[in-house]
Every structure is written in C-alpha cells, then in structure tokens.
Amino acid sequence: MGLTNTSVGMGAVDSGLEIRKQAPTDKVVAIAGNPNVGKSTLFNNLTGMNQHTGNWPGKTVSNAQGWCKTGRHGYVLVDIPGTYSLMAHSAEEEVARNFICFGKSDAVVVVCDATCLERNLNLVLQTMEISDRVLVCVNLLDEAKRKHISIDLNALSDELGVPVAGTVARKKKSLDRMMDQLDDLVDRETALTPFKVQYDPLIEQAIHIAEPAIRAALCGKIPGGEAADAGEAAVGEMAEAAAISPCCDSPAALSPRWLALKLLDYDKSLMDELKSYLGFDILEDPAVAAGVEAARDYLKAGGLRPEQLKDKIVSGLVKAAEAVSRKAVHFQKEGYNDGDRRLDKVLTSKWAGYPIMLALLALVFWITITGANYPSALLSDLLFQVQDRLLGVFHYIGAPEWLTGMLVLGIYRVLAWVVSVMLPPMAIFFPMFTLLEDSGYLPRIAYNLDKPFKCCHACGKQALTMCMGFGCNAAGIVGCRIIDSPRERLIAMVTNNFVPCNGRFPTLIAIISMFFVGVAGGAGNTLLSSLLLTLLILFGILMTFAVSKALSMTVLKGVPSSFTLELPPYRRPQIGKVIVRSIFDRTLFVLGRAIVVAAPAGLLIWIMANVYVGDLSLLAHCSAFLDPFARLMGLDGVILMAFILGLPANEIVIPIIIMAYMAQGSLLEFDSLTQLKELLVANGWTWVTAVCTMLFSLMHWPCSTTLLTIRKETGGWKWVIASFLIPTLCGIALCMLVAGVAGMLA
Structure with a gap:
C-alpha cells in the first residue's frame, strides 16, 4: 500500500490522508535516510515486514508502510526512498522530499550511519529546516565501534536541538530505546528549537x-x-x-x-x-x-548569480554538518578505514578491477550450473510424476482427449518445464547475487563501469541495472528508476535485454555443453562451460556499450550526467537473511510472473501442434513458412518459430524445438543431453547452427513480462517497440554475418 516511484506528485499527501483514514488514532512517522544506512532494516525489525534491504544506492525505490506499537502509541511507519538530499533530482528523491514536506507526518526519523555521520547530517539539517519534529537515529554503532569511532549522542543532541537515539538496527533493545524517545517527541507540547543553518x-x-x-x-x-x-x-x-x-x-x-x-x-x-x-x-x-x-x-x-545560489546553499549545509560533526564524533584510531581503502585499491583499480569482475561472474555461473543440475533433475522427475497422476485422473473420469491434452500435456507440461528449469538456478543465482550486494561489492562494479558508460554518453548506474538483468530483465527495467536522467534511463531500458536473464541460461548452457564442451559432465567441463558462458555474456555487455553509444548519438542525444555514487563500507553478509530474502523476494516473485505467462503459452503451443491443416500441423506450417529466412540467419524454421512462441517465457524454447522435430503434439522431456544432441544433429544442426542459436538467444526481443514492464515504466508503447526491435535487428544482422562468413569458409 506504499507509494511507488510514480507517486511523486500529490500522492505523498494522498497517502498521508489515506493513512489518517485507516488509522485515525495512530501517529504517522516517516523513516528517512541516506542509502546504505540500515534504514529498511530498522523498518523491517520494527514492523515485522519483510521488505527487501540492499547495500547499494537507490535500492529502495518505493515507500513501504508498516505498523508497530509502544506502550503509549500505535505508529504507522512509512519507509521512504533513501536519498542524500531533499534537493530532488530523481523520482526517488522526489518521493522522499514530497512525503517529508507534504505527507503530514507527526514526526520524521532520520537514520544516519555512525561510520560516516558528517555526510549524513546534510539530510538531517535539510529535514530540520522543514520540520521541528525530528528524531535523529544514529545507526550502525557496532560498525563504528569496530572502526574505533565514538559518537557523543548527548553532544550531538545539544548541537542539533532535537532528540538523538543510538541504535544497532538488528538489536531489538536499542530500537526499544529509540521508540521511547519517539514517544516523548510526539507527546511534546512545546516546539523544539532545531539548529538553524547559517548561510552566506x-x-x-x-x-x-x-x-x-x-x-x-x-x-x-x-x-x-x-x-x-x-x-x-x-x-x-x-x-x-x-x-x-x-x-x-x-x-x-x-x-x-x-x-x-x-x-x-x-x-x-x-x-x-x-x-x-x-x-x-x-x-x-x-x-x-x-x-x-x-x-x-x-x-x-x-x-550572487542565480546559477551560483544552489552551490552556496550546499556549501552552507556542508560547513554546518562539519561543525556539528566536529563536536560529536571522535576517532580513537587513525586510519580506521584503511582496510576498506586497501581493498578498494585492488577491486576498483584500472588493471585488477575488470579481471576480478569477470572472475567473480564466472564463479557465480560455475556454482549456479554445478549446483542446479541435480535439484533440477529431481524437481523435473517430481513434476512429471504428478503429470502422470493427472493423466490417470483425467482418463479415469473419462475426460475428452482434447481437454486432457490442453490442460495436462499443454498447460501443465509447459509449467512443469518452466518451474524445473528456472527454480533451481534462480534459487542459487539470486542468493549469490544478493551476497555480493550485501557485502558492498556491487557499487564497486558501478564505479568500474562508470567510465565506459560515460564514454557511451550513458550513466554508470546502468551497470547496476545490467546486473539485475542477469536474474530477470523485468527486474532490471524496474531498477532503472535509480537513474536520474530520463534520457539515460531510456538507454538503460532499451539495452537491458543484451544481458541474458535467468530464463536464457538453460538454453545457452545446454548448447555450450552439447557442441563445444562435451556432455560427459565433471568439474572440468562445468568450469569450461562457465568460462564460455562468461565470454558470451561479455560480448553481450560490449553490445550494450555499442548500442548505448549509438542511441546517445542519435535518437537519445545528450551529455552524460554526473552522479554521486557512495562506496559503502564492506560488510559481512547476513547469510541466513540473504537466503530467505532471495528466495521469497526474488526467486518466487520472478517464478510467479513466469508461470502466469507460461500457462497461456502452453495452451497456444498445444493447439498449434495438434490442429492440422492437411497433413501438417499449424506449428509445422509456420515453421516451413519461416524456414527460408531462418536459413539466412544460420537457423531453421523450427528454431525461429520456437523463439517466437517463447515470447512469454524464454525457458520453453528448447522444449518447443524438441516437440517440433519429433512431430509430437506435446512437449517432451529428454533423459540426457546426449540424446538431445543426437536429435538436433539428425535435424541438420552443426556448430554454425549452435553458434547462431546462442547469438540469437543473447540478442532477440525481450520476453512479454519485460515488455509489459517497459510499457508501465515509460507510460507508452513507443519505447516498448524500440526495445523489441533494437536487440532483434542486432541479433538478425549478427547471425546473418556469422552464417555468411561460415558459408564462405566451408
């Protein structure tokens, strides 16, 4: 029920009024703060809501709402997006600013990071200019203690003129003390006199x-x-x-x-x-x-010219934050941050940063490929056993064959394929991705890729949305909200599909294993598959750079914008929470969306495979019609038709190919990649077909879920069409080039 990033207008006021209607006696409190200060963790532990928390800027892209109670009051807590300033430059910052200014909250809790309090005070001072009902929550005191930083909370409260609470968001006792201070604040009858910034x-x-x-x-x-x-x-x-x-x-x-x-x-x-x-x-x-x-x-x-005014205002805020911090923050040890800086010298260096990124990417893929094989096989066996039982039930009740075929061999079998193929890799990939996020490494990736993206006249934050696209391109599109510039946000959306989502990995891995590595398995072959997959994805990233550059020089011309990217401290990931959060917040969410679109796709595929015109099914007729053009791309009509029917879910491309080659009316399951390779080779596959199929899998239209997400985010069909055509035309051109060169060399 929270505010979304589209609620940057009077949605803040409407939300506040709606809260009042639903809970007229409760106090409404906004939870504000910079990114990476533990704001959402504090919110989750107070309200019991399982909102996703992340360790990179811009992660919270909507307001979440929860309820908690103390001995004196009930509170509706609104977790607004993390922001560095109320001088809004993005949709998320506008959401934060508008709720603080116009949300009619009874108080504002500004959460700060004790390890970098001076920088966080910028937001505190701006908030106190708007409201005198402010509680400053100095969080992460445990991390500050490890770095030998001490915060004089009483001195800080005296300087700011508002109550200050020290917390470790994961510890309930410290939150109880903060809530006692919040009770005192909202019960206070006389106004506070907050610190007033003295400008020029x-x-x-x-x-x-x-x-x-x-x-x-x-x-x-x-x-x-x-x-x-x-x-x-x-x-x-x-x-x-x-x-x-x-x-x-x-x-x-x-x-x-x-x-x-x-x-x-x-x-x-x-x-x-x-x-x-x-x-x-x-x-x-x-x-x-x-x-x-x-x-x-x-x-x-x-x-003082108008264009200088904002700089002078910011300068006044910075100086005030320095003055307040100097009186309250004490460093007991010089070089308290040396460990992080030494790591950064390696992970963000010109020579080591990129190889380490690629090595980590290959490692994640290797663990995903190796770990997903066995549970995927078990899940497939289980789901297809259920299918056998369903067939038995339908036959027992005397259901017509066409109804049995549509519901069991069509809809259910496609769903079984999607679940068995998608769930195990996602259940491994997403926690691994979240561990990198929780540890603070993802912002370093954005830092490393900022220069290449800037050369393309794009935004370095696009690196973060690109990383999200590895799990799900639709999630990557939503993540583009963190990019301030509308022009650069569109570039990131249009090019997000050049990195393969989780649904395309099974096709790529299967083809690599069958035609370039070997199907015998083993650690060596799995490692080689991971390296080849990494090289293929690296090519997709290079295509992202190339297309971003082309767009920025043509239809989306503009100068690259600058942005503030915080490199948060390295933290020890909370492995238990990461696993639970990844499975429920990401894996099952993405899987649910895939199932929704895969069910009608299963019905359509079954109808096309079982409705005959003459001696051939509709599927065979369509494949034959597409065959001449597909041959120019190094494919055949069956492969191209499988990609078209795979629009709802990329996971069903290989099953459709198998079904069409075997002229069956339903999807089939093969016991091994060896049998699958024999089938493909018998139908004319060569290494050229394999290469072109992988390239087209890497570069073709986004799935329907991603397209609908683009429609929602852009508010029109223009950029949906562009996002459909650009990767598709690139894929067609590249496949034709490879097929043509291979034909000349043959």
Missing part, C-alpha cells in the same frame, strides 16, 4: 527580505487589496517579523524560512507540488512576488 550573509539577508510576505501569505493575514503595499514594506518594516514564531495558523504547517529559500532557489517540480498542496500559487500573491523579486535583486546586487 547575502543569502541570509535575502531570506530576511522575502520571508515576512511568505509568512503572511501562508497565515492568510494579507487581503488581496493590501498585498502590493505589504510587498513594498517587505524590505523595511515587515522584515522584523521574520524572526518571530512560526506561522501556527498555516494550513500547510510549512516553515516560511525554508519556503523563502526554496522560492529563491526556484525548483519547478517543488513549486508544482506546493501549488497543489496549498490550493493556490503562492507566487501569484503580489506581496510574495514583490518580496521574492526584491530578495533576488538584493542577491544580484551583491554579485
């Missing part, structure tokens, strides 16, 4: 000029006829009102000082939200317009 004197005076008219407009104290005169007086008599009490009559309960600063540093998206929230455009108030214009003229006369 020019900016302070400009705020002083603009603030009185804004305060009066929010409080409704200036009738329209007197507004202009009030604006004239803003520079003079009314300036003294700026330091009086907050505008308690304001329907928005917004800070006039903060709003004055935001009107000077004009942000259109924030102004649009403000207009919707207040019900009027505050800049249309003549007094406010006159006051803001006078303040801007003052800045201009002082030599």
Whole structure:
C-alpha cells in the first residue's frame, strides 16, 4: 500500500490522508535516510515486514508502510526512498522530499550511519529546516565501534536541538530505546528549537527580505487589496517579523524560512507540488512576488548569480554538518578505514578491477550450473510424476482427449518445464547475487563501469541495472528508476535485454555443453562451460556499450550526467537473511510472473501442434513458412518459430524445438543431453547452427513480462517497440554475418 516511484506528485499527501483514514488514532512517522544506512532494516525489525534491504544506492525505490506499537502509541511507519538530499533530482528523491514536506507526518526519523555521520547530517539539517519534529537515529554503532569511532549522542543532541537515539538496527533493545524517545517527541507540547543553518550573509539577508510576505501569505493575514503595499514594506518594516514564531495558523504547517529559500532557489517540480498542496500559487500573491523579486535583486546586487545560489546553499549545509560533526564524533584510531581503502585499491583499480569482475561472474555461473543440475533433475522427475497422476485422473473420469491434452500435456507440461528449469538456478543465482550486494561489492562494479558508460554518453548506474538483468530483465527495467536522467534511463531500458536473464541460461548452457564442451559432465567441463558462458555474456555487455553509444548519438542525444555514487563500507553478509530474502523476494516473485505467462503459452503451443491443416500441423506450417529466412540467419524454421512462441517465457524454447522435430503434439522431456544432441544433429544442426542459436538467444526481443514492464515504466508503447526491435535487428544482422562468413569458409 506504499507509494511507488510514480507517486511523486500529490500522492505523498494522498497517502498521508489515506493513512489518517485507516488509522485515525495512530501517529504517522516517516523513516528517512541516506542509502546504505540500515534504514529498511530498522523498518523491517520494527514492523515485522519483510521488505527487501540492499547495500547499494537507490535500492529502495518505493515507500513501504508498516505498523508497530509502544506502550503509549500505535505508529504507522512509512519507509521512504533513501536519498542524500531533499534537493530532488530523481523520482526517488522526489518521493522522499514530497512525503517529508507534504505527507503530514507527526514526526520524521532520520537514520544516519555512525561510520560516516558528517555526510549524513546534510539530510538531517535539510529535514530540520522543514520540520521541528525530528528524531535523529544514529545507526550502525557496532560498525563504528569496530572502526574505533565514538559518537557523543548527548553532544550531538545539544548541537542539533532535537532528540538523538543510538541504535544497532538488528538489536531489538536499542530500537526499544529509540521508540521511547519517539514517544516523548510526539507527546511534546512545546516546539523544539532545531539548529538553524547559517548561510552566506547575502543569502541570509535575502531570506530576511522575502520571508515576512511568505509568512503572511501562508497565515492568510494579507487581503488581496493590501498585498502590493505589504510587498513594498517587505524590505523595511515587515522584515522584523521574520524572526518571530512560526506561522501556527498555516494550513500547510510549512516553515516560511525554508519556503523563502526554496522560492529563491526556484525548483519547478517543488513549486508544482506546493501549488497543489496549498490550493493556490503562492507566487501569484503580489506581496510574495514583490518580496521574492526584491530578495533576488538584493542577491544580484551583491554579485550572487542565480546559477551560483544552489552551490552556496550546499556549501552552507556542508560547513554546518562539519561543525556539528566536529563536536560529536571522535576517532580513537587513525586510519580506521584503511582496510576498506586497501581493498578498494585492488577491486576498483584500472588493471585488477575488470579481471576480478569477470572472475567473480564466472564463479557465480560455475556454482549456479554445478549446483542446479541435480535439484533440477529431481524437481523435473517430481513434476512429471504428478503429470502422470493427472493423466490417470483425467482418463479415469473419462475426460475428452482434447481437454486432457490442453490442460495436462499443454498447460501443465509447459509449467512443469518452466518451474524445473528456472527454480533451481534462480534459487542459487539470486542468493549469490544478493551476497555480493550485501557485502558492498556491487557499487564497486558501478564505479568500474562508470567510465565506459560515460564514454557511451550513458550513466554508470546502468551497470547496476545490467546486473539485475542477469536474474530477470523485468527486474532490471524496474531498477532503472535509480537513474536520474530520463534520457539515460531510456538507454538503460532499451539495452537491458543484451544481458541474458535467468530464463536464457538453460538454453545457452545446454548448447555450450552439447557442441563445444562435451556432455560427459565433471568439474572440468562445468568450469569450461562457465568460462564460455562468461565470454558470451561479455560480448553481450560490449553490445550494450555499442548500442548505448549509438542511441546517445542519435535518437537519445545528450551529455552524460554526473552522479554521486557512495562506496559503502564492506560488510559481512547476513547469510541466513540473504537466503530467505532471495528466495521469497526474488526467486518466487520472478517464478510467479513466469508461470502466469507460461500457462497461456502452453495452451497456444498445444493447439498449434495438434490442429492440422492437411497433413501438417499449424506449428509445422509456420515453421516451413519461416524456414527460408531462418536459413539466412544460420537457423531453421523450427528454431525461429520456437523463439517466437517463447515470447512469454524464454525457458520453453528448447522444449518447443524438441516437440517440433519429433512431430509430437506435446512437449517432451529428454533423459540426457546426449540424446538431445543426437536429435538436433539428425535435424541438420552443426556448430554454425549452435553458434547462431546462442547469438540469437543473447540478442532477440525481450520476453512479454519485460515488455509489459517497459510499457508501465515509460507510460507508452513507443519505447516498448524500440526495445523489441533494437536487440532483434542486432541479433538478425549478427547471425546473418556469422552464417555468411561460415558459408564462405566451408
């Protein structure tokens, strides 16, 4: 029921109102913080919800909502997206900013990382400019202790003027102490006096000029006829009102000082939200317009240009954070972070970083391939035994053959194939991927790949979405939300399909094993399969770079944007939680979506294989029609038809090929790759066919789930069509090139 990344407008307010309706007596509390500070872990342990937590920036891309209770209050906790600043540049940052500003929460808990408190205070100071109901939660005190960093929580509270709680999010006792302080905060009858950032004197005076008219407009104290005169007086008599009490009559309960600063540093998206929230455009108030214009003229006369204002504001926040941190944070040991830096010198170096990435990728594939074989066989045996029982039941009740065929040999058999082929590799791959994520290594991959992507006029964060695509391309598309620039986000979406998802791995591994390694098995052959698969995926990554460059130079022209990427500290992964989280949050979720699209695909395949026109089935007719074009690509009509019918789920491509070659009306299961290779060779397969099939599997249209996800994320069909055509045309061209060269060399 939380806010999604599309709820960046008044969805924040609507969500707050909806919470009030559902729990009128409960207190609404926003949980804010930078990425990687343990915010979602704290949220999960308080509410008992199993929201996914990640150790790389931008992981939380929607608001999650949960409930907890203390001795005094019930709380609705809203876990808003991690953000470094309320100066929003992305959809996630807008979600965070809008909920804090307009969500009507009773308090805001800002979670900070004790190991890098100074950087986190930037968000704390910005939040305190909006609300005086702020609780600072200094988390990860255990990690700070290991690095010999001590935080004087009382001194920090005295400096900030708001309560400060120290926590280790995984330990319930520390969270209980924090909730006691939250009770005291929401029960407090008198307002707190939070630390006020002192900006450049020019900016302070400009705020002083603009603030009185804004305060009066929010409080409704200036009738329209007197507004202009009030604006004239803003520079003079009314300036003294700026330091009086907050505008308690304001329907928005917004800070006039903060709003004055935001009107000077004009942000259109924030102004649009403000207009919707207040019900009027505050800049249309003549007094406010006159006051803001006078303040801007003052800045201009002082030599501060509009484009310099934001830098000066950020500089003021940074200096204030430094001053506060200096009084509260103490380092008991020099070089407390040396271990992480030594690792980074290796893992992010120009010469070692890329080989280590490829070696880890090959290792993950090797473990996945080796570990998935046995459970996949067991699961297949189990599911096909169930099929036999179902056939027996249908025959016992006298069901028509066509109904038995559609439901059991069509729908159920396809589902059995998908589950037995997908589940074991995903159950291994996703936990391995999450371990890398939890340890803090994935941001290092993004750092390493930032330069190549920048050369392509794309964004380095695309590396993270590309990594997610290895598990599921649809998940990779959703992950593109972390990319701020709309242009670069589209590039990442269109090219995400160049990395093979989990559903394409079985086809690639089977062909590599049959035609290039050998089907005898063993550790050596499995390792060689992993290396060849890694090389194939490396080619897909190079194609990602090439197509990203082409798009950025043509239809998606633009200058690459810069971004802040935090390299979080290396952490020991929580293996138990990783396994549980990966299975339930990723593996079963992706498998469920595959099953939804595979069931109707099974029905269609059965109908095409069992409805005859003349002596041939519809499937055979379609394959024969496609055969001449497929031969140009080094394939045949059956293979191309299998890819087309595999649109709902890539896992069923090989089963369709088997079914068509054997002229059967239902999918068949082979006992070994040796038998499968004999069937393929008997139907004309050569090493050229194998290579072209792998290349086309690597580069062809995304599955239907991914296409629908692109439609949802982009809001139209234009980029869905582009995402369909671009990899497909690349795959066709490359297959034709390989087939043509092989034909000339033959």
